[in-house]
Amino acid sequence: MASKTLLIIGSGPGISRSVATLFASRRYKNVGLVARRAESLAAEQAALQQAVGADVKVGIYIVDITDSEALAQALDQADDELGKPETVFFNAARVIPSAFFDHDIKEIEYDLKITVSALYLVAQRYIPHLVSLAKSGEPGTKPALLVTNSALPFHPIPQLFALSLTKAAQRNLVQSLNLTYAPEGVHIGIINVAGPVSPDDAVRNPNNIAAKTWEWFEEGGKEFEVVI
Ligand SMILES: NC(=O)c1ccc[n+]([C@@H]2O[C@H](COP(=O)([O-])OP(=O)(O)OC[C@H]3O[C@@H](n4cnc5c(N)ncnc54)[C@H](OP(=O)(O)O)[C@@H]3O)[C@@H](O)[C@H]2O)c1
Known part of the structure; x- marks a missing residue:
């Protein structure tokens, strides 16, 4: 069995670090980390490498995922160095206040590029591969596209x-992808983090979110979302 790859789009010290650590310790020998800031990404690489040891190869890819050409180049490099992923964890988002009507339309468009356009490009690139993994018949294969979201689609906060x-x-978008590709054997769904994350919160702390995400991942897509 080829060594498996986890690709994290939107890597930082919160949820994604805990997910990378847990998933690498349980399943993945290659992990790709994508984010904009070189220094922060180097810190994520060091933290993950220290937590999981030298057996795991950790690649970092510095790119703003709103730049579609640069994103494609970064993912070409990641695929060459680590192999195409079995699991894509799409986690990037920008949390900044947006008040009516001081907020510039360009800021909304930038957020849409992170959250929707880049996810579309990532899905377009990897779902055919994930479907072929699902159909390969290889025992234990668990192709997945997992997306971190929140309760905001149901309970918008005007600020x-x-x-x-x-x-x-x-x-x-994730619902449409799920309706189309879950029947083909790909686990596509939402991690609904339904409130602020803090290391001090008994439930919504990064390690518990990673643990719940792992349990849900292990179930292989029986449920569209896990609510935490
Ligand atoms: N934190 C919360 O309270 C909370 C609550 C509910 C839901 N969520 C969801 O959880 C996810 C984030 O988890 P987290 O807050 O714990 O963050 P995290 O996993 O620590 O890091 C997310 C990373 O995404 C990267 N990113 C943002 N914009 C990007 C872009 N344009 N291109 C490439 N990378 C980008 C950022 O790194 P760079 O700045 O270096 O690019 C950031 O460090 C988001 O989907 C968010 O909506 C968070």
Whole structure:
């Protein structure tokens, strides 16, 4: 069995670090981390490598995923270095206040590019591969596209209206992908983190979110979403 790859789009010290650590310790020998800031990404690489040891290869790819050409180049490089992923964890988002009507339309468009357009490009690139993995018949294969979202699609916060609307659009896209490709054997769904994340929160702390995500992943897509 080829060594498996986890690709994290939107890597930082919160949810994605805990998910990368848990998933790499349980299943993945290659992990790709994508984010904009080189220094922060190097810190994520070091933290993950320290947590899971030298057996796991950790590649970092510095790119703003709203730049579609640069994203394609970064993912070409990741595929060459780590192999195409078995699981894509799409986690990137920008949380900034957006008040009526000071918020510039360009900021809304930028958020839509992160949350929806980049997810579409990632899905377009990898879902055919995930479907072929599902159909390969290889025992234990678990092809997946997992997307971090929130309760904002159901309960928009007007002071965060831009994030609320982009998360609603993202959820809708993931639903369409799920309706189309879950029957083909690909686990496509939402991690609904239904409130603020804090290391001190008993439920919504990054390690517990990663643990719940792993349980849901292990079930292989019986449920569209896990609510945490
Ligand atoms: N934190 C919360 O309270 C909370 C609550 C509910 C839901 N969520 C959801 O959880 C996910 C994030 O989890 P987290 O807050 O714990 O963050 P995290 O996993 O620590 O890191 C997410 C990373 O995404 C990267 N990113 C953002 N925009 C990007 C872009 N344009 N291109 C490439 N990378 C980009 C950022 O790195 P760079 O800045 O270096 O690019 C950031 O560090 C989001 O989907 C968010 O909506 C979070």
